Amino acid sequence: MPSYDITRELSESTIIYPGDPEIKINPIDDCGCRVSKVCFSSHSGTHIDAPSHYLKSAMTVDRIPVSVLTGEARVIDLTTVEGSIGRYDLKGKVLGAKRVLLKTAFSGKHVFEEDFPHITYEAAAYLKEQGVFLIGIDSPSIEMYKGDGSVHKILLMSNIVIIELLDLSVVNEGIYRMCALPLRFKGLDGSPARVILSDDNLLINPGIKR
Structure with missing residues (x-):
């Protein structure tokens, strides 16, 4: 069964959102x-x-x-959309999925860009209306750079989980089985996660429910 690791490597060269702490790794060779x-x-x-x-x-x-x-998660290819991803760009593409991963032109990039792809408030509202409870994107944030937090809030207030900075460059649009596990930090607001997609008989028989 083919599988795809859509996690970015965590190192001192990993993209950092401006203002966030840098990643520091210090090897200790002792005993x-x-x-x-x-x-x-x-x-x-x-x-x-x-x-x-x-x-x-x-x-x-x-x-x-x-x-x-x-x-089950649905990957939606939005690589032709530049900047803001609106309601219109998503309309008719969710198709009942409850976990949605947005593939943009940012997958595979390793340098921060202020105009990275992101969803608008209207797009977030649309995904909420569709009953989505997990949204992933391959850019540094689901929301525009220096946004007012409204996109995050409309999703998080409804307990919709967000995954950011995926790498979907080797994954085609379609349905996959997803496993996205964060470190179990007690009481924290987020965590790095390992995210894996795999093909299974959902692709052969999309009528199967999970």
Whole structure:
């Protein structure tokens, strides 16, 4: 069964959102064994935004149900859309999916760009209307650079989980089985995550429900 690791490598050269702490890795060779001291933010690399990212009393990353983070996911190819992804760009493409991953032209890029692809408030509202409970994107943020937080808030207030900075460059549009597991940081607002997609008989028999 083919599988795809759509996680970006976590290193000191990983894209950092301006203002976030840089990733620092210091190897410690002591007593004949190797240990590394790693410093990073809860939103470094490919990571999950828990609702408490913007809403302090909301669900934290360790409380996100595994059932939300694993299961059928639809990859939507939006590589021809530049900048803002609007409601019109998504209309008719969700097709009942509850986990949606947005593939943009940013996949495979390794340098931060202020005009990275992002969804608009109207697009976020549309995904909410469609009953989506997990949204992933391959750019540094679901929201425009220096946005007012409204896109995050409309999603997170509805307990819609967000995954940011994926790498979907080797994945085609379609339905996959997804596993997206964050570190279980108690009470935190987010965490780096390992995200894997795999093909299964959903592609052969799309009528199967998960």
